[in-house]
Amino acid sequence: MNYYSLNYNSSLVGFLGAVRKGLAPDRGLYFPEKIPLLSEDFINNITNFSNHELALNVINPFVQNDIPKERLKSIVEETLNFDFPIIPISDSIASLELFHGPTLAFKDVGARFMARCLAYAHEVREQKKLTILVATSGDTGGAVADGFFKVEGIDVVILYPKGKVSEVQKKQLTTLGENITALEIDGTFDECQNMVKSVFIDPEITKNITLTSANSINIARWLAQMFYYFIAYKNRPNPRKELIVSVPSGNFGNLCAGLVAHKMGLPIKHFIACTNINDTVPRYLDSGNYEPKKSISTISNAMDVGDPSNFIRIQKLFNNDFQKLKKEISGYAFSDPQTRKAIKEIHTKSKYIADPHGALSYLGLKTYLEGLEKDTAQGIFFETAHPIKFAPTVEATLKLKIDPPKQIEKVLDKPSLSIPISDYKSLKDFFLAR
Ligand SMILES: *Cc1c(COP(=O)(O)O)cnc(C)c1O
Numbered sequence: 001m002n003y004y005s006l007n008y009n010s011s012l013v014g015f016l017g018a019v020r021k022g023l024a025p026d027r028g029l030y031f032p033e034k035i036p037l038l039s040e041d042f043i044n045n046i047t048n049f050s051n052h053e054l055a056l057n058v059i060n061p062f063v064q065n066d067i068p069k070e071r072l073k074s075i076v077e078e079t080l081n082f083d084f085p086i087i088p089i090s091d092s093i094a095s096l097e098l099f100h101g102p103t104l105a106f107k108d109v110g111a112r113f114m115a116r117c118l119a120y121a122h123e124v125r126e127q128k129k130l131t132i133l134v135a136t137s138g139d140t141g142g143a144v145a146d147g148f149f150k151v152e153g154i155d156v157v158i159l160y161p162k163g164k165v166s167e168v169q170k171k172q173l174t175t176l177g178e179n180i181t182a183l184e185i186d187g188t189f190d191e192c193q194n195m196v197k198s199v200f201i202d203p204e205i206t207k208n209i210t211l212t213s214a215n216s217i218n219i220a221r222w223l224a225q226m227f228y229y230f231i232a233y234k235n236r237p238n239p240r241k242e243l244i245v246s247v248p249s250g251n252f253g254n255l256c257a258g259l260v261a262h263k264m265g266l267p268i269k270h271f272i273a274c275t276n277i278n279d280t281v282p283r284y285l286d287s288g289n290y291e292p293k294k295s296i297s298t299i300s301n302a303m304d305v306g307d308p309s310n311f312i313r314i315q316k317l318f319n320n321d322f323q324k325l326k327k328e329i330s331g332y333a334f335s336d337p338q339t340r341k342a343i344k345e346i347h348t349k350s351k352y353i354a355d356p357h358g359a360l361s362y363l364g365l366k367t368y369l370e371g372l373e374k375d376t377a378q379g380i381f382f383e384t385a386h387p388i389k390f391a392p393t394v395e396a397t398l399k400l401k402i403d404p405p406k407q408i409e410k411v412l413d414k415p416s417l418s419i420p421i422s423d424y425k426s427l428k429d430f431f432l433a434r
Helices: 015-021 040-044 051-066 069-079 107-125 139-148 167-174 189-200 219-224 226-234 253-264 280-287 311-317 322-328 336-350 356-370 387-398 406-412 424-432
Strands: 003-005 030-032 086-088 093-097 130-135 154-161 180-185 210-213 242-248 270-275 329-333 377-383 418-421
Touching (some): 003 015, 015 051, 051 226, 069 107, 093 226, 107 139, 107 219, 130 139, 130 189, 139 154, 139 167, 139 180, 167 180, 167 387, 167 406, 180 189, 180 424, 189 424, 219 226, 226 253, 280 329, 322 329, 329 356, 336 387, 356 377
Parallel strands (some): 130 210, 180 418, 242 270
């Protein structure tokens, strides 16, 4: 399988080439030359496959000879080494919990998969040490740090904004040590991101250090998210009803992976794209005009994105045909008060404790299902983070205390190790000293 740049000005690369580069040299996102089709037989017998077998079959055509199948099998097994339970909320709505990984957010799957693919690339090609550079507003950094921890041949440098990540997130970023370095930036997330961009184009730094990014545009992170949709379909509570999937969206990598799964032949009837008031995509679905705007802070902060980076891939999947796209996807945007109300409603109905991102996707799903004429659909919303990661909001809304899961206890009493960085000059000095 080859990948081309959506700016159409870089040469084709194979799977591992695209994973190593992240972004194409012409700054475009990589896109597969074709979307493979799964056989009807495979779909009809989906319940006979384990999660590992499913994932291997789904990802193998995208990787092909770049990683031998036996090795890809163990990569997939190590990536998906936790549960993905489906919890019923009402007759027609269930939650697919994607947060049982080591950092309690769904980003663990993509980060773990990418880390293991890169480790293989390093082994067989004996290339120079690779430095992963990433800015985080919270969840990405933790998942990347954990996913790449102790991976041979790879160093990770994470920039996070001082005072703007939660206590749990900070611990997840700063307590690992070894090949993971956390830099505490005196600034906002946007400033962290700008610093990362400046490092990538700073010849004095890139002369000696091979850099790549681990954000959600990397094809290994993007495509591994297809697994959720196959697991959702396999374990859906009502196999006789049509399946509707609702996805809380920020950069739209997750939803875009679902659309790839659909194009491969997975029978998902409709997709719901839910956002907070950073509503660029829902507005686009209304008007046909894509008008990004500056991001605004909300209680579902992993989705505070004004210009979703993966949206161009979604448009490509539909060959830029707005009418076709609109048929498959409905968009909803909700405010913080609506999100809090949804957290309460879910808890009252079923005792289920949702985090703000999951609650918002529940709300979009419920709104859509209520608009259908007949009760012929089964809805599944993605619960993308454990509520403990947003404990202040959830506990204040429900007036209760959330039990900390074991993954949290592991990091809470470890000391934080981070290096304070005040401006670009001190960041540059940090790299030049390495
Ligand atoms: C990153 C994230 C999202 C948004 O996912 P995208 O693929 O960027 O759309 C949603 N929920 C949580 C908890 C996240 O960490």
